[in-house]
Amino acid sequence: MKIQTVETFPLFYQLPKPYGDANGMKAYRTCYLIRITTDSGASGWGECVDWLPTLHKGFQERIIPYLIGQSVADRRKLVRTIKKWHARAAASVSMALIEIIASHSRLNVCDLWGGKFREKVPVYASFQSYSEDSSWQKQSVKAIEKAAAEGFSTFKVKIGGKSIAEDQQHILSVQNFLLGKMNLVLDANQSYDAAAALQWQSLLQKWPNVLWFEEPIPVKQVTEYRTLRQRLAVPLAGGENMESTADFIPLLSGHALDFITPDPLHIAGIDEYRETASLARTFGIRMTPHAYDGALTRLYALFVQASLEPWSKMEEDAIEPVEWDVMENPFTRLIPIQPSNGEFAIPCGNGIGTEIDMDLLAFYSWDGSSYG
Ligand code: MG
Numbered sequence: 001m002k003i004q005t006v007e008t009f010p011l012f013y014q015l016p017k018p019y020g021d022a023n024g025m026k027a028y029r030t031c032y033l034i035r036i037t038t039d040s041g042a043s044g045w046g047e048c049v050d051w052l053p054t055l056h057k058g059f060q061e062r063i064i065p066y067l068i069g070q071s072v073a074d075r076r077k078l079v080r081t082i083k084k085w086h087a088r089a090a091a092s093v094s095m096a097l098i099e100i101i102a103s104h105s106r107l108n109v110c111d112l113w114g115g116k117f118r119e120k121v122p123v124y125a126s127f128q129s130y131s132e133d134s135s136w137q138k139q140s141v142k143a144i145e146k147a148a149a150e151g152f153s154t155f156k157v158k159i160g161g162k163s164i165a166e167d168q169q170h171i172l173s174v175q176n177f178l179l180g181k182m183n184l185v186l187d188a189n190q191s192y193d194a195a196a197a198l199q200w201q202s203l204l205q206k207w208p209n210v211l212w213f214e215e216p217i218p219v220k221q222v223t224e225y226r227t228l229r230q231r232l233a234v235p236l237a238g239g240e241n242m243e244s245t246a247d248f249i250p251l252l253s254g255h256a257l258d259f260i261t262p263d264p265l266h267i268a269g270i271d272e273y274r275e276t277a278s279l280a281r282t283f284g285i286r287m288t289p290h291a292y293d294g295a296l297t298r299l300y301a302l303f304v305q306a307s308l309e310p311w312s313k314m315e316e317d318a319i320e321p322v323e324w325d326v327m328e329n330p331f332t333r334l335i336p337i338q339p340s341n342g343e344f345a346i347p348c349g350n351g352i353g354t355e356i357d358m359d360l361l362a363f364y365s366w367d368g369s370s371y372g
Contacts, residue, residue: 001038001072001104006064009033010052012366013330019128022160022189026128028371031294031331033361034059036096038072044099045356046092047296049265052366058086067093072100076271083268087243094269095300103351109303110346113274116306120343123302123324124154124185126292129170130161137170141177147326151341154183154211154321160191164199171203180209187214190238194224198231205233212237212259212288225256237261240290243268245276252283259320263290264304265297273300277308286311288320295334298322299352306346330364333357 011031018025032055037043048055063082070078075097083090102112110116125147129140144155157174159167171186178184184207188197197216204210215238217224229236235258242248243266251257260280264273280287287308289301301322312318324339325332334357337347347353 001040001042001100003036003067003070003072004039005035005037006059006067007035007037008056008059008064009035009361010056010366011331011361011364012052012371013364014371015328017328018132019327020130020161021128021158021187022191024161025130025132029293029329029331030366031334031364032056032059032092033296033334033356034092034096036067036072036093036100038100040104042072042100042104044096044103044351045296046094046096047265047294048088048092049293050086050088053370055086055089058089063089063093072097072104075101076269079269079271087268088265090268091265091270091273091297094271095296098270099351106350108348108350108353109300110307110348113303113307116346117309118306118319118346119348120345121302121305121319122154122321122342123152123339123344124156124183124321124342125152125326126156126323127158128327129158137173140170141173143326144174145177148177148182151339152324152326153342154185156185156187156214156323158189159186160188160216164196168200168203175207175209178209180207183209183211185211185214185237188216190215190218192216194228197228201232207234210234214238214261215240219251222250222254222256225251226254229256229258235259237288240292241266245272245279248276248279252279252285255283255285257285259286259288261288261290263292263297264300265291265294270300270304274304277304281309281311286320289322291323292325295332296352296356298324299335299354302344302346303352330360334360 013029018027034046079094102109212235219238237259239260262276267273291298291301310318
């Protein structure tokens with residue numbers, strides 16, 4: 001099977017009201033989908049997110065000319081070459097080629113990988129808590145109430161973008177709603193140093209419903225993480241921006257985290273992402289995927305989680321949850337399947353077992369104009 005065409009679908013959406021985290025406000029959401037079709041007629045979808053003009057030029061001028069005529073069976077070699085040019089583009093090509101092989105074999109992606117351990121995977125509602133509005137705290141609690149009404153029972157909320165006092169006031173009002181009956185994740189996006197992170201300790205030790213504290217400090221500070229892991233009352237998580245399995249080795253071998261949070265979009269290829277997941281299991285450290293940008297990427301995170309061995313024998317089906325973007329973002333509906341009661345049922349048809357929403361692709365097509 002040789003690659004015959006590669007189509008590209010750059011998507012853009014201007015947010016009516018910006019939202020954000022400790023890294024700043026987002027004014028827009030983008031997505032870049034590709035569809036690879038072979039000479040046998042089989043096709044597969046891939047996805048990446050970056051500055052659209054860069055992605056578009058890279059695909060049109062270098063990646064597509066390189067891919068045309070190549071054998072789909074050479075996936076690892078092709079992805080390894082594209083990784084040298086653009087790691088996220090390599091991830092998208094990897095997705096498309098996996099789907100083609102699975103569809104051609106009349107298998108679901110999970111079956112291609114050795115089968116599912118579970119039919120449903122838990123997801124948690126992920127928020128960008130800040131807005132430019134002075135009532136951002138109230139709006140944040142309202143958004144959590146809405147997600148709870150939709151069946152979510154775990155919520156990831158941002159801290160680190162305001163003073164510790166203001167963030168703590170916000171989290172106290174979130175906890176007043178959750179009442180210990182629903183779970184909370186705090187994400188500081190690497191904002192603090194160890195001393196600032198420890199200012200949360202007196203609250204954290206009262207809150208058994210905090211599942212993890214995500215990236216309180218820069219994730220490459222392995223020794224500091226190890227110290228914090230011993231001193232903080234809650235599990236620590238991090239690693240969403242790592243680009244390779246090797247990047248996780250210091251964190252895993254240093255036992256610096258309780259959870260790693262790899263993102264299938266940021267690691268250059270689903271094969272390497274799966275290797276990262278296996279490595280976490282080998283080290284006995286849990287793995288909860290970051291999957292904020294892109295519905296297809298998130299679907300692959302869910303496929304991998306469904307195919308991953310349980311982390312513990314304590315429960316028959318111990319599997320870590322996958323991030324679910326609940327902010328205003330039309331691209332979260334590119335895959336028509338939505339979670340129910342905080343769980344996502346893995347589609348079991350051939351390939352990815354579902355269809356990309358083509359109307360949505362056409363509606364949000366990027367017009368090529370500059371943005372920023
Ligand atoms: Mg995070």
